[in-house]
Amino acid sequence: xxxxxxxxxxxxxxxxxxxxxxxxxxxxxxxxxxxxxxxxxxxxxxxxxxxxxxxxxxxxxxxxxxxxxxxxxxxxxxxxxxxxxxxxxxxxxxxxxxxxxxxxxxxxxxxxxxxxxxxxxxxxxxxxxxxxxxxxxxxxxxxxxxxxxxxxxxxxxxxxxxxxxxxxxxxxxxxxxxxxxxxxxxxxxxxxxxxxxxxxxxxxxxxxxxxxxxxxxxxxxxxxxxxxxxxxxxxxxxxxxxxxxxxxxxxxxxxxxxxxxxxxxxxxxxxxxxxxxxxxxxxxxxxxxxxxxxxxxxxxxxxxxxxxxxxxxxxxxxxxxxxxxxxxxxxxxxxxxxxxxxxxxxxxxxxxxxxxxxxxxxxxxxxxxxxxxxxxxxxxxxxxxxxxxxxxxxxxxxxxxxxxxxxxxxxxxxxxxxxxxxxxxxxxxxxxxxxxxxxxxxxxxxxxxxxxxxxxxxxxxxxxxxxxxxxxxxxxxxxxxxxxxxxxxxxxxxxxxxxxxxxxxxxxxxxxxxxxxxxxxxxxxxxxxxxxxxxxxxxxxxxxxxxxxxxxxxxxxxxxxxx
Amino acid sequence: xxxxxxxxxxxxxxxxxxxxxxxxxxxxxxxxxxxxxxxxxxxxxxxxxxxxxxxxxxxxxxxxxxxxxxxxxxxxxxxxxxxxxxxxxxxxxxxxxxxxxxxxxxxxxxxxxxxxxxxxxxxxxxxxxxxxxxxxxxxxxxxxxxxxxxxxxxxxxxxxxxxxxxxx
Ligand code: SF4
Numbered sequence: 262x263x264x265x266x267x268x269x270x271x272x273x274x275x276x277x278x279x280x281x282x283x284x285x286x287x288x289x290x291x292x293x294x295x296x297x298x299x300x301x302x303x304x305x306x307x308x309x310x311x312x313x314x315x316x317x318x319x320x321x322x323x324x325x326x327x328x329x330x331x332x333x334x335x336x337x338x339x340x341x342x343x344x345x346x347x348x349x350x351x352x353x354x355x356x357x358x359x360x361x362x363x364x365x366x367x368x369x370x371x372x373x374x375x376x377x378x379x380x381x382x383x384x385x386x387x388x389x390x391x392x393x394x395x396x397x398x399x400x401x402x403x404x405x406x407x408x409x410x411x412x413x414x415x416x417x418x419x420x421x422x423x424x425x426x427x428x429x430x431x432x433x434x435x436x437x438x439x440x441x442x443x444x445x446x447x448x449x450x451x452x453x454x455x456x457x458x459x460x461x462x463x464x465x466x467x468x469x470x471x472x473x474x475x476x477x478x479x480x481x482x483x484x485x486x487x488x489x490x491x492x493x494x495x496x497x498x499x500x501x502x503x504x505x506x507x508x509x510x511x512x513x514x515x516x517x518x519x520x521x522x523x524x525x526x527x528x529x530x531x532x533x534x535x536x537x538x539x540x541x542x543x544x545x546x547x548x549x550x551x552x553x554x555x556x557x558x559x560x561x562x563x564x565x566x567x568x569x570x571x572x573x574x575x576x577x578x579x580x581x582x583x584x585x586x587x588x589x590x591x592x593x594x595x596x597x598x599x600x601x602x603x604x605x606x607x608x609x610x611x612x613x614x615x616x617x618x619x620x621x622x623x624x625x626x627x628x629x630x631x632x633x634x635x636x637x638x639x640x641x642x643x644x645x646x647x648x649x650x651x652x653x654x655x656x657x658x659x660x661x662x663x664x665x666x667x668x669x670x671x672x673x674x675x676x677x678x679x680x681x682x683x684x685x686x687x688x689x690x691x692x693x694x695x696x697x698x699x700x701x702x703x704x705x706x707x708x709x710x711x712x713x714x715x716x717x718x719x720x721x722x723x724x725x726x727x728x729x730x731x732x733x734x735x736x737x738x739x740x741x742x743x744x745x746x747x748x749x750x751x752x753x754x755x756x757x758x759x760x761x762x763x764x765x766x767x768x769x770x771x772x773x774x775x776x777x778x779x780x781x782x783x784x785x786x787x788x789x790x791x792x793x794x795x796x797x798x799x800x801x802x803x804x805x806x807x808x809x810x811x812x813x814x815x816x817x818x819x820x821x822x823x824x
Numbered sequence: 825x826x827x828x829x830x831x832x833x834x835x836x837x838x839x840x841x842x843x844x845x846x847x848x849x850x851x852x853x854x855x856x857x858x859x860x861x862x863x864x865x866x867x868x869x870x871x872x873x874x875x876x877x878x879x880x881x882x883x884x885x886x887x888x889x890x891x892x893x894x895x896x897x898x899x900x901x902x903x904x905x906x907x908x909x910x911x912x913x914x915x916x917x918x919x920x921x922x923x924x925x926x927x928x929x930x931x932x933x934x935x936x937x938x939x940x941x942x943x944x945x946x947x948x949x950x951x952x953x954x955x956x957x958x959x960x961x962x963x964x965x966x967x968x969x970x971x972x973x974x975x976x977x978x979x980x981x982x983x984x985x986x987x988x989x990x991x992x
Contacts, residue, residue, distance in 0.1 A: 268974060268986065275972045283941065299911050300941055382911065412986070416972060418948035418979040419920055422913025488985075499917050504886075534925055539978045539985060546987040 262323045262629055263408045263553045265373040272415070273375045280304050281363035288360060303421075305351075305379030306362055309681050315354045315362060316379040317369060321389040321407040321431070322350035322632040322639075326619040329630050331372045333615035339365050344615065346600060346608045348672055348723055349428070350388050350632040351379055355679050377415060382423045382510075384414035384495070389431045390438040391633040394554060395641045397589045401450045401458055403433035405551040406487060409542065413488050420495050424502035425510035427495065428467075435752075440634065440726065442466045442474045442754040445512045446494055451481065459483045464494060464524065465516025468720035472756045473513045476521030478528060484547070486532075488540040493532035497524070557627040557642055562592020565645035579701065580652050580663040594645050596626075598638040598660040599670060603695050606688045607673040608636030617658035625651050634723075635672055637665065668710040668777070669695050672723050676716030676733060677740065683716035685733025685740035690714055690769050697770045707777055710790050711749070724748070725756040728790045729776060734763050742769050746776070746802055747794050760803050775805045828962035830943075831931070831953040833969065835962055838955070840881060840902060860904055863888055870896065883935065886914045890921050897928050905951070907936035916949040923950035923980045940968035950980035 265273075283300050286292040292300075301307075305316035317332070324332075332352055336344045339361055345353040357365060369375055379386055387410055389403045390396065410429060414420070420427075432439040433450040441447035441463055448460040460482045466475025482490050498512045516524045571578035586595040598618060601607050610618070618638050622630045625647050626640035633639055638660070643651060655661035664670045671694070674680065676687030691714055698704055713727030717734075724730035730745035742764050745757030764772055779802050784793045794802065829838040843859045845851075851869040854861075856879075863882040866873060873880055881902025884890065893900075903922065905915040915934065922928040933953035934946045939960040946954060947969060956962040978985040 268990070271973045272976075279941075279971050296910075296939075382913075409987075412976045415976055416945070417977055418945050418975065419916040420913070421916070421942075421945050422911050496917050500914055504912060504914075539983055539988060543988065546990070549987075549990075 262325060263320075263404075263550065269412075270370075270373065273370045273373070273377070276304075276375060276377055277363060277366045277370050280366055284359065284363055299381060299422075301362075302381035303378060303383060304362075304366070305376035306359070307380065307681075309355065309679055310677075311356060311679065313357050313359050313362065314679065315357045315365060315376060316347070317352045317354070317374065317376050318379045318386045319350050319352060319374075319632050320411050321387055321393070321404055322391055322634075323404065324630045324632065325372075326622040326628045326630065328372045328374055329615055329619040329622065331368060331374070333612045333619065335365055335368055336615065337612045342612045343609050344612075345606065345675060346610065346632050346636050346638070348634045348636060348674070348721060349386060350391075350634055351386055352632075353675070355675070380426070382425050382427075383421055384417065384423075384427045384429065387411050387414070387429045387431065388439055388634060390434055391631045391639045392438060392586065392595055392641065393433055394556070395588050395590075395593075395595055396434050396436075396438075397587060398435040399433050399589070400435065400452060401433050402551070402554050403431035403439075403448075403450055404554045405547060406433075406448065406450070406460075406484075407431045408550050408553075409547070410487065410491065413491065413540075417495075419492075420499060423495070423499055424504045425507070425512075427498070427512065429491075437750070437752050437754065440723070440750050440754065443468055443723070443726065443750075444475060446491065447475055448482075448487075453481050453483075457483060460487065462490070462494075464528075465513040465521065467511050467513040468723060468725050468756075469511070470508055470718045471513065471517075472720070472725045473517060474754065474756070475513075476516060476524075478521060478525035485542045486536060487542055489535040489538055490528070490532050492540065493528050493535055497527050497531055501527075556590075557629075559590050559593065559642070560644065562590075562644060562646070564591050565648075567645070567648065570649055576663070577649060577652055579705070580661055581648065583663045583667065584661070584665045585648065588642070590642075592645055594643050594648060596640045596643045596648070596651065597633070597665045598640065598655055599662040599665055600637050600660070601662055601664060601670050601695075602659050603662075603669075603699060604692065606675070606678075607671050607691055610638075614658055614660060617654070618660065621651060621655065635665075635670065637670070663701070664704060666709050666711075667704045668698050668707055668712050669704060671695075672711070672713040672727070674715050674719075674722035676714070676722075680716060680721075682719055683733060684718075684735040685716050685742060685766070687714040687716040687722060687731075687733060690731060690742065690766060693766075693770045694773055697774055707781065708789065710777075712773070713748070723750075726750045726754070727757060728794075729773060730757045731769065731773075736763065740766055742766065744769075744772065744776075744806070746799060747791055749791055758799060760799055760806060762807075772806050775808070776802055779805045827958055828956045829933075829953060830956060830962060830966060834966070842883070858902075860902060863893060866896070866900075867892065874899065881931075884915075884918060886912050888918070890918045890926070894926050897922070897926055897930075900930055902931045902933060903928065904933040904935045904955070907934060907938050907942075910937045910939070910942055916945065919946070919950040920980065938965075940965040943968035944971040948975060948979040948981065 287297040307314045340354045340356045387407045430439040430444040447463040462479040463475035584597045631639040673691045677683035712729045713724045714731040715722035715724040726748045732743045748757030851872045860881045883904040934951045935955045
């Protein structure tokens, strides 16, 4: 992974100083709350229900074991022994104290980490495929490009105060594992007919109140132009994105208003001035950064035959089938450590779990860990012969639920228990669903299913992308939940459709169960939830979800009107 | 403390007087001496105002398209870019375009809701003068210019990005 040099270190050390000074001025009353707010947000510091929340950047989801241990130590020394991994591959601490935030940053800086631009109206942490560099379907490793763009976006002189937040993602594989179409700006690595590397560029995607899929704005951008072209995109947005209405300020609204083609034309016009300028990338720089992502020193191994162990140990077999993915090097495997234990908030890891993950990384995976937007951890380079030992230890650490990709591997935002923007709680809903679906056999029978929960329209839980999406809504001060069906990520990304009026919290697990029962009853052999839905439409699902019953019959008719 | 002007890295007296005449006012009633006028007023009266070139600067609202001023840049010793709120970042693009694309070489001044936490970025965008509002401490603001030891990107005053200097 990337290693900071002296210059990179000086930059984050300076940031710690700047932020300490800003915090001191705020605490001394020299900086008003309105002035401090945008500044602290640029450093990932929110004021939430219980007090400040700090969001720490994990650039494109890559961590060393040492960094993970430091994060663990921070959760122990500055928080309550738990951290929350987010859908943007970052880590959030929910119980920090404002005067200590600069000390946390200082400790982060000691392992080349920071919280720069993890919030605020600027270019945010860049995300990518958690299987980068090890997936068999990879065209090129996206991480060097993400790192190059990270440096360019850090303290950019022109883009500190954009109309709204700006999120960038890279994908380097044939399968999109970075949700490109939900991003403000997204790059898919491709090669052209001449075999040259470049990017297909998309802009204007986003979830939230107005979910829109990104539009393609360029078929092929040769790699040397990554920075100049990005500068053109963000400049057009900075100048012409709306600033009069916070709900209309994302780039997606500008792209939609202009139309993808016209937006692309304006970008090209701007880019014509910047193209081939000094920010054009050099082969030397790309080689410098790429060298950090060279494959680790793999041993020459054979693929293991694990069938005997599997017969002896069905639980291990299940874990292999769900949480272990093929690796491009013989004898190795990619392992997903799930952060979805029953009774815990999805994405949460305790100090001890973080330390355990760091230890597994050292012993089994060249000292590196990744975070996934599905709020799990990944060990990308595990020798297959170690899988059984790893599984046993991960089980002890509570990191081996064999549920990756199943219904209970939910994506869930912190919601109303923590987040001050929430309309409704999401964690208790997740827990209630987990309880109802605690039968592993049943979960395996249902198969791949994405269930995503957001506590409000900001959509941090990516509910639009869930096969089943649950969104917290506010109705006359009460917490209700709207359900969408048919969303999916990947190459065929689409957003789910609302099925009708929303439900009370107590109804949600029952409704999910009915939706699943409908799917199981109607599916053809081998069909996924979305395939059944596509074949039959929403109607049969809607019918069962709203079938009269004592819980919601009374409200049904009247509610339909304001749904 | 009144507004204070930081120019070329230190506090200076401000010789410019801001005048905000109604759009239809006659240009003959303007005061003598160096005056700063809204760019829209300049565009509407440029033929008469040209007679006193050298004593007129213009001030750009965030929505002003800098492209409209390009033919006149040589006539303007001062361009002020307004920041009604420091979170409105359009002026940064305006400044870079003026300096990097249109080679404006006069004084480029940031005016409005700015202070210590913006100066480092404003300078890199091309501003060489900053009018610090009454509510802020200009001496403190000056310190902001040294917030960071360098930068990754090319910008005004740093023609090459860091990666092109890394190997130098
Ligand atoms: S989706 Fe809403 S409730 Fe959930 S974390 Fe985001 S802002 Fe908070």
